[in-house]
Amino acid sequence: MKTRVKLLAGNWKMYKTHADALAFAAELAATTLPRDDAAVEAVICAPATALFGLADAFAPLHVGVGAQHMHEAQEGAFTGEVSASMLLALGCRYVILGHSERRAHFAESDANVAKKTVVALDRGLIPIVCVGETLEQREGGQTATVIRSQVGAVLAALREREAQSDQNPPATGALPLASLVVAYEPVWAIGTGRSSSAQDAQEVILLIRELIRAALGAEIAQQARILYGGSVKPDNIATYLKQPDIDGALVGGASLKPESFVELWRQSAL
Ligand code: 13P
Secondary structure, three states: OOOOOOOEEEEEOOEEEEEHHHHHHHHHHHOOOOOOOOEEEEEEEOOOHHOOOOHHHHHOOOEEEEEEEOOOOOOOOOOOOEHHHHHHOOOOOEEEEEHHHHHHHHOOOOHHHHHHHHHHHHHOOOOEEEEEOOHHHHHHHHHHHHHHHHHHHHHHHHHHHHHHOOOEEEEEEEHHHHOEEEEEHHHHOOOOOOOOHHHHHHHHHHHHHHHHHHHHHHHHHOOEEEEOOOOOOOOOHHHHHOOOOOEEEEEHHHEEEEHHHHHHHHHOOO
C-alpha cells in the first residue's frame, strides 16, 4: 500500500511566455479540477520568466509552482542564473535539477546536480532530481550502472549533509531528506512518443528506492517520491501509477495544454 502523496509535475521546458502561463491558469480556473490534495499534488515547473505571479494565480486551484533549474550560490556574478532564494521569493516550492536536457546541452554534471540538491533542501525548495540512461546505454545493458552513478552522487552528498548536521544545523526553512523527489526519465523516451513500459520503469524505480534505502535508511526510502517521465500522456499515466514504487509523473509535452494537464491530474487522482 502506497502512503506517499502522488505527484503530478508538468515541465513546460522553454514553452510559454508569462502571458501564456497566466492564460493557462485562467483556463484551469474555468475547469472542474480534482483538487484532492491528499491523493495527488499537482505542480507546474514553468520557465523562469513565467514565474512572476504564477504561484498566486495557481494557489486557489491547488496547483503548486516549480522552476526548471537553479544555481547553487545564494547570489553573485553568475550572469543569466537564478538562485534558490529568488525562486522562493516568487512562491516556488519545487525545482527540477539535472534534467537530461541540461546535462546534455549545458554540461550539468552529477557533481553539480548533487550540490544543487543539497542547496535546494537547505533553502527550502523540493528538488526533483532527474536521472536516466540514453538509448545507447540501455541497449548496451548499462541502465543500472548509469542510474547507480547518477543517483549515487546525489545520495553521497545527502549523506554528507546528514553527517555534518551536528556542526551545521539546518537553517530555518530547510527541508528534511524525505522531501527528496527523484524522476526517472530515460532519455530515449523524452519527447519521442516512445515511452518505457510500466514494468521496466518500475524495475529502475525500485532500484532507485533500494539505493536510497542503502544510503539514507528505510524510513527515508519509504517516504521519498520517485516519478517516471518520458512520453507520459493522459492515456498511459495510469499504468505507471499502478506500479508499487512509481509515485507520479514528470510530464513535458502533455502538460502544455490545460485540458490535457487536467486529464493527467484526473487520471492521477483515481
Ligand atoms: P515528454 O513528456 O514531452 O516526453 O517530456 C518528458 C520530460 O522531459 C519531462 O521532464
